[in-house]
Amino acid sequence: KAGVTQTPRYLIKTRGQQVTLSCSPISGHRSVSWYQQTPGQGLQFLFEYFSETQRNKGNFPGRFSGRQFSNSRSEMNVSTLELGDSALYLCASSWRGGGDYGYTFGSGTRLTVV
Amino acid sequence: DAKTTQPPSMDCAEGRAANLPCNHSTISGNEYVYWYRQIHSQGPQYIIHGLKNNETNEMASLIITEDRKSSTLILPHATLRDTAVYYCIVSRNTGNQFYFGTGTSLTVIP
Numbered sequence: 001k002a003g004v005t006q007t008p009r010y011l012i013k014t015r016g017q018q019v020t021l022s023c024s025p026i027s028g029h030r031s032v033s034w035y036q037q038t039p040g041q042g043l044q045f046l047f048e049y050f051s052e053t054q055r056n057k058g059n060f061p062g063r064f065s066g067r068q069f070s071n072s073r074s075e076m077n078v079s080t081l082e083l084g085d086s087a088l089y090l091c092a093s094s095w096r097g098g099g100d101y102g103y104t105f106g107s108g109t110r111l112t113v114v
Numbered sequence: 115d116a117k118t119t120q121p122p123s124m125d126c127a128e129g130r131a132a133n134l135p136c137n138h139s140t141i142s143g144n145e146y147v148y149w150y151r152q153i154h155s156q157g158p159q160y161i162i163h164g165l166k167n168n169e170t171n172e173m174a175s176l177i178i179t180e181d182r183k184s185s186t187l188i189l190p191h192a193t194l195r196d197t198a199v200y201y202c203i204v205s206r207n208t209g210n211q212f213y214f215g216t217g218t219s220l221t222v223i224p
Contacts, residue, residue, distance in 0.1 A: 004157070033211055045212070088155065090157050092158075102148045102150070102203075102205075102212070103160070103212065104160065105159070106157050107157050108156070110155075
């Protein structure tokens with residue numbers, strides 16, 4: 001079966017711009033989580049959506065937001081980009097969040113802010 | 115969620131067993147132990163998970179101590195492709211995000 005698909009794979013944006021990243025979960029999975037990975041901070045949880053509702057949220061500023069659609073696809077938006085937002089953004093899906101096989105991760109979107 | 119402690123790095127000879135330890139002394143009764151690995155710049159990959167019993171799958175074995183305060187991931191015959199960062203995570207079974215620590219960087223040496 002198809003895995004978790006993240007688009008685009010690479011993105012270069014200018015400071016102050018906004019960006020939208022997309023994640024298509026595995027078919028049937030209703031939970032989608034987003035993580036930010038940087039060399040200095042490692043993997044950090046952003047938020048989780050389950051059945052179109054944000055269920056958990058990490059400690060990130062309000063510039064980071066997300067949503068989930070009725071088909072479980074999710075988008076993450078970062079407004080007013082800062083240089084420090086340069087990172088690998090990972091999306092993970094699961095049937096109900098965590099669970100028997102944890103999460104399946106996508107390959108990520110590499111965002112560079114210049 | 116409980117915090118985990120892992121050694122920052124380990125080496126293992128190719129073909130030998132790699133034993134990666136993890137301490138989770140504050141684990142709760144309803145928290146599972148999950149292991150993931152991340153090969154450079156790819157998304158983390160699920161390896162195995164368990165609650166209290168030892169578990170084995172085609173990739174690895176997971177040994178959890180009786181008091182559940184620590185566990186060991188065993189890769190029985192390490193190959194060069196097993197070089198990766200290995201993360202030990204404890205989390206309730208559903209509805210919880212994973213807190214990734216710094217993991218163990220495993221280098222398999224030819």
